[in-house]
Amino acid sequence: xxxxxxxxxxxxxxxxxxxxxxxxxxxxxxxxxxxxxxxxxxxxxxxxxxxxxxxxxxxxxxxxxxxxxxxxxxxxxxxxxxxxxxxxxxxxxxxxxxxxxxxxxxxxxxxxxxxxxxxxxxxxxxxxxxxxxxxxxxxxxxxxxxxxxxxxxxxxxxxxxxxxxxxxxxxxxxxxxxxxxxxxxxxxxxxxxxxxxxxxxxxxxxxxxxxxxxxxxxxxxxxxxxxx
Amino acid sequence: xxxxxxxxxxxxxxxxxxxxxxxxxxxxxxxxxxxxxxxxxxxxxxxxxxxxxxxxxxxxxxxxxxxxxxxxxxxxxxxxxxxxxxxxxxxxxxxxxxxxxxxxxxxxxxxxxxxxxxxxxxxxxxxxxxxxxxxxxxxxxxxxxxxxxxxxxxxxxxxxxxxxxxxxxxxxxxxxxxxxxxxxxxxxxxxxxxxxxxxxxxxxxxxxxxxxxxxxxxxxxxxxxxxxxxxxxxxxxxxxxxxxxxxxxxxxxxxxxxxxxxxxxxxxxxxxxxxxxxxxxxxxxxxxxxxxxxxxxxxxxxxxxxxxxxxxxxxxxxxxxxxxxxxxxxxxxxxxxxxxxxxxxxxxxxxxxxxxxxxxxxxxxxxxxxxxxxxxxxxxxxxxxxxxxxxxxxxxxxxxxxxxxxxxxxxxxxxxxxxxxxxxxxxxxxxxxxxxxxxxxxxxxxxxxxxxxxxxxxxxxxxxxxxxxxxxxxxxxxxxxxxxxxxxxxxxxxxxxxxxxxxxxxxxxxxxxxxxxxxxx
Numbered sequence: 001x002x003x004x005x006x007x008x009x010x011x012x013x014x015x016x017x018x019x020x021x022x023x024x025x026x027x028x029x030x031x032x033x034x035x036x037x038x039x040x041x042x043x044x045x046x047x048x049x050x051x052x053x054x055x056x057x058x059x060x061x062x063x064x065x066x067x068x069x070x071x072x073x074x075x076x077x078x079x080x081x082x083x084x085x086x087x088x089x090x091x092x093x094x095x096x097x098x099x100x101x102x103x104x105x106x107x108x109x110x111x112x113x114x115x116x117x118x119x120x121x122x123x124x125x126x127x128x129x130x131x132x133x134x135x136x137x138x139x140x141x142x143x144x145x146x147x148x149x150x151x152x153x154x155x156x157x158x159x160x161x162x163x164x165x166x167x168x169x170x171x172x173x174x175x176x177x178x179x180x181x182x183x184x185x186x187x188x189x190x191x192x193x194x195x196x197x198x199x200x201x202x203x204x205x206x207x208x209x210x211x212x213x214x215x216x217x218x219x220x221x222x223x224x225x226x227x228x
Numbered sequence: 229x230x231x232x233x234x235x236x237x238x239x240x241x242x243x244x245x246x247x248x249x250x251x252x253x254x255x256x257x258x259x260x261x262x263x264x265x266x267x268x269x270x271x272x273x274x275x276x277x278x279x280x281x282x283x284x285x286x287x288x289x290x291x292x293x294x295x296x297x298x299x300x301x302x303x304x305x306x307x308x309x310x311x312x313x314x315x316x317x318x319x320x321x322x323x324x325x326x327x328x329x330x331x332x333x334x335x336x337x338x339x340x341x342x343x344x345x346x347x348x349x350x351x352x353x354x355x356x357x358x359x360x361x362x363x364x365x366x367x368x369x370x371x372x373x374x375x376x377x378x379x380x381x382x383x384x385x386x387x388x389x390x391x392x393x394x395x396x397x398x399x400x401x402x403x404x405x406x407x408x409x410x411x412x413x414x415x416x417x418x419x420x421x422x423x424x425x426x427x428x429x430x431x432x433x434x435x436x437x438x439x440x441x442x443x444x445x446x447x448x449x450x451x452x453x454x455x456x457x458x459x460x461x462x463x464x465x466x467x468x469x470x471x472x473x474x475x476x477x478x479x480x481x482x483x484x485x486x487x488x489x490x491x492x493x494x495x496x497x498x499x500x501x502x503x504x505x506x507x508x509x510x511x512x513x514x515x516x517x518x519x520x521x522x523x524x525x526x527x528x529x530x531x532x533x534x535x536x537x538x539x540x541x542x543x544x545x546x547x548x549x550x551x552x553x554x555x556x557x558x559x560x561x562x563x564x565x566x567x568x569x570x571x572x573x574x575x576x577x578x579x580x581x582x583x584x585x586x587x588x589x590x591x592x593x594x595x596x597x598x599x600x601x602x603x604x605x606x607x608x609x610x611x612x613x614x615x616x617x618x619x620x621x622x623x624x625x626x627x628x629x630x631x632x633x634x635x636x637x638x639x640x641x642x643x644x645x646x647x648x649x650x651x652x653x654x655x656x657x658x659x660x661x662x663x664x665x666x667x668x669x670x671x672x673x674x675x676x677x678x679x680x681x682x683x684x685x686x687x688x689x690x691x692x693x694x695x696x697x698x699x700x701x702x703x704x705x706x707x708x709x710x711x712x713x714x715x716x717x718x719x720x721x722x723x724x725x726x727x728x729x730x731x732x733x734x735x736x737x738x739x740x741x742x743x744x745x746x747x748x749x
Contacts, residue, residue, distance in 0.1 A: 003722055003723065003724060003725070034720075034722075034725050034726075034748060035748055039623075040619075040623045040625070040646070041553075041618065041619030041620075041621055041623060042618075042619075043618060043619065044617055044618045045617065045618075046617040084608050084611055084612055085604070085605060085608045087564075087605070088564070088605070088608045088609060088612050089612075089617065091560060091564065092557070092560070092612060092616075092617045092618070093617070095556065095557065095560050096617065096618050099553075099626060102629050102633065102724070103633060104633060208719070212719070
């Protein structure tokens with residue numbers, strides 16, 4: 001299974017609703033599936049120009065930019081007005097991801113990874129693909145990432161820490177503290193994906209070691225079930 | 229090529245067969261054929277016919293009393309191994325079975341036995357062959373009776389020996405092959421080996437151009453190219469200086485083949501012919517911008533084929549050293565321009581002589597009127613070209629992986645090229661050529677993994693594996709991973725993984741590596 005590379009990605013946006021917000025930055029790092037290392041040259045980063053004018057944004061079906069969101073991501077309307085257009089960025093992002101699809105079929109497409117991507121970033125990916133492509137015509141869904149698997153670190157971390165009283169929260173900011181990671185560039189999409197990638201690699205390495213020792217094969221063969 | 233059609237005594241041809249260098253040789257090109265050619269070492273047409281008969285499934289499955297396949301029995305007896313003496317059920321069988329070392333290889337041999345020991349006429353002997361072949365119990369019973377009656381009448385062998393002999397013929401004929409068929413196969417095999425020995429570049433060129441007719445053309449091309457490399461024939465990837473529709477023979481010193489454009493995945497005959505045209509000598513001087521405007525645009529090459537051609541370096545040449553990633557990135561930007569914008573760039577290309585696509589687009593916005601909304605998009609494209617969103621340098625691993633995807637094998641570099649090889653002691657070619665002994669460390673990419681359940685040894689029923697691996701020097705198709713090592717490292721043994729393999733050369737087969745340890749590189 002792990003011959004598919006992993007792309008850890010993150011959007012910064014100008015709002016909170018993943019179905020209507022405007023992305024203002026996208027960053028991604030490509031991880032070599034076997035080696036669990038950053039692919040050489042495997043970094044993507046670009047700001048994205050949103051519709052700055054609130055009325056025009058609403059007319060186009062988007063939420064207007066929220067000041068709070070811009071403050072958190074340390075972006076200004078003036079700076080974003082000079083960023084590349086979403087279509088340009090999205091085409092190049094699709095091309096970047098395609099570099100890591102080693103047989104150029106959706107089955108071998110890289111696996112999407114990130115922090116809270118299932119709840120937030122993947123709906124944006126779907127939306128961007130519907131607007132600018134590529135779309136899998138049969139399924140009517142995005143065609144950049146593997147259609148079946150995603151690695152949402154938030155889910156992963158919840159499963160690992162759900163019985164650990166020391167962990168009080170699951171936000172990326174809280175986890176940076178918990179893991180002892182610097183918070184200097186927090187909420188910069190590139191820094192966020194690097195931090196997420198580091199946590200992901202640590203977990204995957206640990207799991208690869210553990211899975212050699214803990215075998216689940218025929219784990220229920222004795223008939224001892226938890227739920228009968 | 230001049231040769232005597234009835235002369236089958238060329239030692240160079242027999243050496244080629246005995247070395248197992250039989251990829252592309254009729255009937256012997258499978259790994260099974262190569263392996264048994266090395267084991268049996270045929271030196272004439274008779275032995276080659278026997279080899280071809282012996283590598284058929286029935287023969288390989290049939291076992292003697294010691295559990296050895298009949299193929300192995302033949303090979304051991306031919307090699308004169310002390311534990312495999314040539315034995316006959318009865319001395320009268322020696323003249324019939326001598327040429328196959330006492331192994332009943334051909335159907336004709338059982339017919340001769342019936343004729344000489346049971347007095348069968350030709351019709352009866354043929355009935356025996358048919359009865360055994362078709363496994364009809366009632367017919368068998370009838371033939372057996374006639375056979376036993378005949379041997380009793382002839383009086384050469386006793387009734388007990390006759391019974392045993394009949395049951396042996398019955399068993400053997402489940403795998404025995406038609407001799408006339410085997411000999412004609414052997415003659416064809418000899419001549420194809422002759423072509424490989426004496427016209428090696430033509431041999432590979434012809435086979436590569438016909439690889440598409442095989443059930444698995446990708447694997448066929450990969451194996452042929454790897455074998456060509458082993459035989460000293462370099463296969464070069466397409467470049468502006470040699471764009472040919474089909475595989476073709478390049479310079480002869482040292483001999484080289486050029487990869488045919490038509491054989492690149494996603495490139496059709498139309499695109500291949502458009503590039504393999506009368507004025508192709510001009511392409512050598514082309515820069516990337518020339519390629520974009522004069523080849524891709526003018527010749528209306530489709531998007532899928534352009535991506536494939538860029539990915540294998542077909543647009544690179546003496547004046548185009550752009551990275552493939554940069555060309556792919558720029559081609560994507562080019563496709564974002566409207567037909568009118570593209571045409572303006574092409575029309576004014578000779579006058580403006582832009583050095584880059586970004587410059588050409590900027591010039592285009594001055595040459596024609598672009599409305600303000602469109603202008604913003606076009607400026608955006610220019611900005612993305614000047615400040616790419618990701619690194620556009622080529623990496624060995626990506627190039628190799630793209631070439632594998634589109635050409636079935638990496639020709640420019642291998643995935644191993646980007647890796648520090650301080651810890652390796654040999655390359656795949658050194659081992660495949662059988663020139664080394666003792667310990668060997670190699671860095672290689674896993675091409676295929678075949679698992680196998682052990683039948684003998686300490687713990688029968690355990691899984692072991694045979695790997696085919698490759699590096700820039702060639703392919704090594706015999707890396708053995710015994711159960712203990714397989715169990716420890718099986719998670720690393722996956723297709724396209726790059727590994728450091730620590731092992732030692734097999735004492736039985738010098739072209740084979742027995743792996744002791746693997747590590748990820």
